[in-house]
């Protein structure tokens with residue numbers, strides 16, 4: 001996954017985009033629609049009496065030059081308000097289908113007017129399917145603005161928001177208020193006319209241009225777009241960061257798991273090494289280091305201990321006669337027979353060569369002495385050669401370690417007793433000095 005963009009980078013990009021959107025909106029050329037251009041309006045025609053009147057050469061309302069949209073009105077002998085205007089039909093007005101002009105803001109008009117009307121009216125009709133009827137052109141909502149004659153002397157921009165629904169139209173149709181709001185979504189006609197009593201005065205009008213202007217994208221939409229962009233950007237950034245954090249979290253979790261597994265493995269290996277360092281590889285019982293550690297622990301508990309030193313008789317002879325491998329096997333068997341005859345709390349280890357040391361908690365020398373004799377009998381009776389070619393015996397030196405006494409001195413006594421057992425003919429148990437025999441708890 002690519003890294004998330006930095007906050008300052010994101011901010012700079014957002015600001016640049018915002019400025020570009022605002023400038024782009026104001027630099028965009030305006031959206032225009034020239035209503036007088038051929039083909040834009042579906043039709044256009046004059047409004048007013050266009051029939052010749054008896055005794056007059058010309059009709060009251062007539063074209064002077066239709067291509068230049070130049071017309072004249074002159075009502076003679078007819079009082080009251082008379083029509084004098086030009087109407088453009090938009091869309092398919094007969095079916096009630098007009099044009100949506102809601103995106104236009106202004107109407108630019110160039111009109112040359114000479115006449116007596118103080119006002120020029122600009123009006124459009126919006127067909128509203130809720131109440132307008134195609135067969136009644138007047139039922140399309142009238143929306144108009146009156147411009148003073150001097151205001152149209154030069155080109156004029158009319159805001160579409162200036163259009164209002166005239167009172168006479170509201171009264172005529174008597175609709176609920178919400179139907180009387182101006183709207184430009186379905187405009188069916190556009191009219192420029194004179195809202196005054198024109199009788200007796202000639203009116204001369206040339207509509208040079210009538211242009212609708214608007215923005216391609218309204219400022220409100222640009223603001224909304226900018227807001228959406230910021231929200232989108234912030235959401236994307238937040239998601240990105242969240243993903244990043246999740247991935248970092250997973251990565252760290254994996255590292256922690258790997259470290260935990262490695263630590264566990266190291267602990268196992270350490271235990272194995274510690275065990276190997278204190279275990280005799282050949283026999284599986286403690287080695288001398290293991291025995292010394294066990295003795296230290298037992299010594300610290302300040303209890304009376306019995307030491308039994310075991311030495312296989314004529315072991316050299318076995319090696320010489322049956323080979324070193326047979327000697328190794330004897331050592332393994334002796335360790336197994338001894339271990340099988342001990343209590344859980346007793347400790348056995350190989351002190352060196354063919355010599356084993358047994359340590360047990362006891363109250364009297366009789367106890368280790370009895371244990372030594374039991375082992376002596378077990379070894380003498382046991383099968384130490386798998387092929388049954390020979391048997392073995394062992395000699396024992398037994399002594400006590402009183403609470404708080406040093407084991408190395410006691411060990412010397414046990415060794416001396418073992419020596420005496422060997423001297424006395426082997427396959428024997430000898431106790432340490434007379435002091436041992438007398439020691440009790």
Ligand SMILES: Nc1nc2c(ncn2[C@@H]2O[C@H](COP(=O)(O)OP(=O)(O)OP(=O)(O)O)[C@@H](O)[C@H]2O)c(=O)[nH]1
Pocket residue numbers: 282311312313314315316317319323324325326327328331352353354422426
């Ligand atoms: N196979 C084998 N032999 C060993 C091992 N360690 C020591 N020995 C042998 O044990 C023999 C001990 O011989 P000695 O000290 O003379 O004792 P012994 O033959 O048992 O005679 P006594 O103790 O007097 O009865 C030596 O030949 C050593 O080489 C071992 O791990 N494996």
